Amino acid sequence: MTGLNPEPTTDNVARMVMLLFRAAIVLVFVLLVGRLYQLQIVRGDSYRLSADNNRFRLQEVAAPRGVMYDRTGQILVRNRPSFEVSLVPDDLPFDDPETEDVNETTVEIARVLHLLEADTDAEIAIRIGELMFRRLGRADFADTVSGVGIELEYVLVPGPVELIESEDGGEPREVSNPVLIPDISKPVPFDGLVALVQRAIELGRQGSASQPVPILDLVDRIPAFEIVEESYRIPSVRVREVPVREYVYGELLSHVLGFMGPIPAALEEDYRANGYSNPNERVGLNGLEYAYQRELRGLPGFKNLEVDILGREMRTVGQVIDPVPGYNLILNIDRRLQQVMYDELAAEMEEVDAPWGVSIAMDPRNGAVLGMVSLPSYDNNIFAEAIDEDYLALERDERRPLINYAIGGLYPPGSTFKMVTATAALQENVITGRTQIVDNGPMYLPNKYLPNDPSAAQEFVSWNHRLGIVHGAMNVVQA
Structure with missing residues (x-):
């Protein structure tokens, strides 16, 4: 019939399908070219920088800390090797939204803690908990553990000392308000340890995510090598050598020399403002270790590492900035005189049943301090070892042995x-x-x-x- 469109033939249909198919191919090709242009040209520098950040990591190299000598050249403080186990936040898996029922980060952390035997070795669990307590602080530590349904035990320790004026006009009184802190001398249950480490990782990701977060320190050589052998299965694990301080004469000079520890959580921003880029660095917290922190520390070095897709170190790239060792200190203290003063003061205190005592020897010609003894004393090596019970015993001691009474108290002259x-x-x-x-x-x-x-x-x-x-x-x- 005239006036009607002829029905499409098979050839026409095939031709139309082919045209549409070719158009689709061209469209896909145009989209791919456009996307490739965006990736390579428009955002090429950004992606190249991101790739380099994943491929290269700037690692800080700690400077050897200075050694302390007495006036005759006897070593009072030196460094000894130790090892530290850390996790790199960048190398831990992020949670996959498609597997909401599985927390990949938690699973990985649990694997690492199993590797360290934190689920079966109470001492390891205590040491991990103690390190997390120092890193997170009292409040964050307690909140994190209670957040997974674990109830902590608490202990009462003396708080900061305040001077209270007497109403009768007499000498001011020292008053200490006790403080409740978690009892870190007992192991935290495994789920609590996982939560604590995960919290530390979260804080690490907020800063430099490629910076290792320590989870176990003061590891001996043989256990450290065993962990290295097993760590190939868990690329996020790092084992590195970290020297710790050895105080040769212990409690004889503890108040003079002081001790070291991790940067306190409350002071982390202050230290960062003063050039401490590594939040895991140990610093002087008391005595000469604190007073001469800048001189003893030296200057850290830096090296640029190339890593593989699993975050494992492949080689050093570019120029290495070597660390500058810290200065050594030669003190006016005479170790032999200090020993005589210590023994005589201890004997006199025992004779009169005195709870505290101080003895100071000075050269009247120049004011040099030749000896300074404050009793009761303590072994400052406990701050370089995992001995939480001894530290808590010092905190609970009513005589407050951590105070250097030679300079830390008020007395009538x-x-x-x-x-x-x-x-x-x-x-x-x-x-x-x-x-x-x-x-x-x-x-x-x-x-x-x-x-x-x-x-x-x-x-x-x-x-x-x-x-x-x-x-x-x-x-x-x-x-």
């Missing part, structure tokens, strides 16, 4: 102040070496509010007088 007043009086010719002064015990000082009223004068009584002792008449030489 007593007879030591006689030299100041006597020297001033002699220099100003107020007295001579033969001037007699009668001391019958009490002395009356004008009232600062009513200086002209003798009846309001304040009485000062020598402690000797309270014991029935009167000095009587004596000159400055006798005093």
